[in-house]
Amino acid sequence: MMRLRRPPWWALLLTVAGAALFVYLGVWQLHRADYKEALLRRYATSVSAAAQDFAGVAVRPPTDSFPRVRARGRYLLDRIYLLDNPHHDHRGGVEVFVPFAVEGETSLLLVDAGFLHPGANGTTPALPALPKEETTLQGLYVPPPPVGFEMGGNALARQTHWPKESIFLDPTELAADLGRPLFPRVLALDADPVSGYIRQHSLELSMTPARHRAYAFQWFSFALAAVAILLVLNRDKRRRSP
Template identity: 75%
Template sequence: MSGFRRPTWWALLLTLAGALLFIRLGVWQLHRADFKEALLRRYAASSSAPLQDFTKVAANPPADRFPRVRVAGRYLVDRLYLLDNPKHDERGGVEAFAPFALPGQKSLLLVDLGFLPGNGTDQAPELPPLPTGEVTLQGLYVPPPPTGFEMGGDALARQTRWPKTSIFLAPAEIARDLGRPLYPRVLALDADPASIYVRVRTLDLSSMPPARHRAYAFQWFSFALAAVVILLVLHRKRDRRRP
């Protein structure tokens, strides 16, 4: 170490604290990547899992699993909602959601009916009628679609006719619009060859997929290395040569 000056205690402390913080953040990002990969595997395995009673998981679904459930009730056939920003194809289209009432329950279950492809125009596709009597549904009990910032606030409150359309479907806005509470998750119906709806079920982690977590981890580890390099560069001895 003859080529370096002895750093001050505060420089060492600051560098050590910064490097440890960056390393800890990098390790945390790696753990998040592993967690989301495991989540994707569980989601893929859920489609073939045995059916269970909806009432057992309705109010408190497991945070790291996606139960496949069976539930009986009636659609609110005149209260449909359309999500106008699904990323299924280049022709556009909508994801259709319908409230579902269970016997004797105040809370409503929001049912993801599936995706209706568009025809390349701004006109919404025609929705097939829903059954009016009691039906039994089965599918995955999954988190609601991700939301974001919507210009102009609650778009549902400004619409007076159904189906109502929005680029985001916030459960709180739907519950307020219906005047009844919603269950914390959505029922994504199983695929049905006879249905006009396209039901390709994937877990939406586009905002932060595992690969992005690993990229952030590399970034934090790079910061830790940079902190050490900066300390060494600032305390390198310089040659003082006489003219």
């Protein structure tokens, strides 16, 4: 049986503090995993929910849900944006975003019209037609696609003709490019098999529930390791007399 020496007070204090911190971080990651799973469930439920009027959630959408809305207005078809190579499938392509002027509103609603595979030899695909006349749209009111660091700065400002293409679509840069404010979220249109666009929208999370749980396991392992190190370093190595 392993015998232990009394560890120094500072070693015991550091171990307890470190293990407590690691356990706290592990529990926090588990809570984040549960929150993300609930968020994904609400997103899935929203797809089949009844559509509500856009005006009710336009400026202040609920922070933890994704209302299905309907909005009437007109596309700005001369101001189309292409998000290059989104995480849709392994073939790549573009996600098509079109500003939409909602009746009676100054701000523009950015509409996610759907995904298109690349054209021949990887070229930009031909864009299926969208209504020129006033129309009513329905879909989920969701956060805009995530942004990141783009080498060379604002790609939209360097392009003079539409459709404009970029690997990120920053709402602030889009608003500046359009010369009009944007609503805080994007309208992801309902699926329509005759539209020509692939509309298989999913909620983009910075971290999945599974990854949160993996980090939780890592933090709990650190807590066990801290205790194990304290025990190993304070073993009594003296031989017991016969």
